[in-house]
Amino acid sequence: MSKERIKIAEELYDIMPAEYQDLVKRATYGNEQRGWKDIGNAKELIEEHSLCAGCPESMAFRYILASLPNPEDTVMVGSTGCTSLVFPHVAVHNIHSLFGNQNAVASGLKRALTVRFPDRHKDVVVLAGDGATVDIGLDMTLQAWFRQEKFTTICFDNELYANTGGQESGLMQKGFVAKMAPVGKTFEKVRLPEIARESGCHYIVNCTVSKPNLIEKVIKNAIYIAREIGPTYLQLYTPCILEIGKNSMEGLQEMRDSEKPTERFAYKEYVSEPAKELLAELAAKEKERKAEVKRQLASTTVTV
């Protein structure tokens, strides 16, 4: 969809909601260079969120939405949980249907969009919590990867069921005492990034959302690789400050503490061989683009 299509007829301009007027005036649709630095300068694709104050998930949402390379042709699929409270505020088409079926919905959606728009990129991005991705939806998460469905799966890993009040989940750490784990979780955190590699994902990153520039990079990589090659998986630590007993301002520090080299969210990445080639190609193109901009700037300076 081009930005042309969201334009408002002059006669109706004043009756449209302010956020829609803002979308038309200041959205970064159609600009592949869009990224986290636009936050605060351009229209964001998320209105005020309805999460707890200081929730790292809200940061993650803002960085991800700012980093989508092609939001005007991106459809997102969510699941039940805290994320489903945010999606209604997002200015990108998004689907919530049931709990845990997000990768099945995305499989059908991606195929339908490919049949209907064979000559265009329509990116599909799944964004769901760890309960949806790893517990109730694990079958459909893995099967979509086995089938090499061409979309990105993002798991907001807060290591528990947050929205229902802090129950044990498969991605919870061993020993953590939670609701439904009254004597502490008895088994290890499920190693989904490794399972993802064995299941055929071409790009896998395990990290926190403490660094917006890093999130921009991995989101763009994951989407470009999914578009051209096959499934990609991002597992992002978005701690539930409420359930781990932290204050609103402590989310960022919690992520920084958890990404130290020996910690469970130390940056880990896997890139398949075909994906490496693609990333190298894209890097070469980006280099060429920057050189071109520099050349143009230089020539402009001369004429002035």
Place this chain on the structure above:
Amino acid sequence: MAAQASFIGQKNKKGQVYADAWHMMNEATKTPSFLTGSEVIKEAVRRASCDIMVAYPITPQSEAAALCGELFAEGYIGDYFRGESEFAVMSQCAGAAFGGARVFTTTAGPGTMRAMENFPMWAGARLPIQVIVTCRGINSPLSIQPDTLEMAYLMQTGMLVWHAETAQDFYDWILKGYMVSEEPDVHLPLALCCDGFFVTHTKDMVDLTPVDMCLPPYDPYRSPVPCMDMECPPVRMMRDPFIMKSNYISYATHASWQQEVWAAGERSRKHTIRWMDGLIDTENTDADVIVVASGTAVSQSREAIAILEEEGIHVGLVKVKTLRPWPGEEIREATKHAKHIIVPEFNVVGWLAREVSATVRNNERVHAGPHVCGGMTMPPEIIAAEIKTVLGVKAPSLAGRGG
């Protein structure tokens, strides 16, 4: 309508002409063909301009689902794949329909039950997906035999639910089903049910529409809710997600939407009546005894009526074609002179008899039965015997039924 009309007369990549659906179904020359029910499903789908089909094996729909795969290999369907379970398949169908595709799938018995969470979601999301349900037992111990119990559950989902009697019904209703369910004032999923094996695995003469004609393609922009393809402006859908609010506005929103989904089913009546010549078919409704049935129980009842006719007992027949919308007014009218209303069924609970009892006046006239289940056949003789018992006519005991 404009977008659809613009396709009519053009050819698809297989050389089929997008036809005016009414002309194709009602006026074009038909070719009688001797086919199994599964083959009939394939031939209907060949002409249905489907974008996506998702398949999963479960008896007795596996053959039809595999035959549709052949159609994909031949280029008649946009995309086709095997899902990992019925729950996943119905979610994959949802994703494809959210993305603006015309979607087709098939399931049966335990598969219907495993997928069940999806069906009210389809209806609530107004996705006009068509699922063929080739009914089979859902009890333990394991059964693969015909039994219509699962339809009792489907009837509460908000979907349109139709019950085909014959392969010809199946052929016609698959195609007509898309025309009804995709109407903007309906836009609901359709569960097109039949009695497994009896319809899927037997051969019958079926009149096929021309193979070089197909339905006009689905136009997702006639949907009453936005198609999730980022081709229309993505405004914020709501200021506060209703799920997190415990207040009157939240409740009222959910309540009014559920009412709207069921109202959409009601609005399908006018389209269904036009395409299917009524929600019920009737024969001899001036008789004192009337059988009300759906699916192959109708065929068996016809045989029973013929047996009784030879003995001088006149019995009328109501064939219920659609269960949702429920043809209450039609059944009341058709049975108003009847002293006895007999409702034979292929399930243990008698859901059709319950619906009829809740519909007609003086419902002590309704006799629930005979019931067969677990794959038992329903010989016409047991329907005839039931009617004689109701009338107080002595009937000879039937072998194997305990005399």
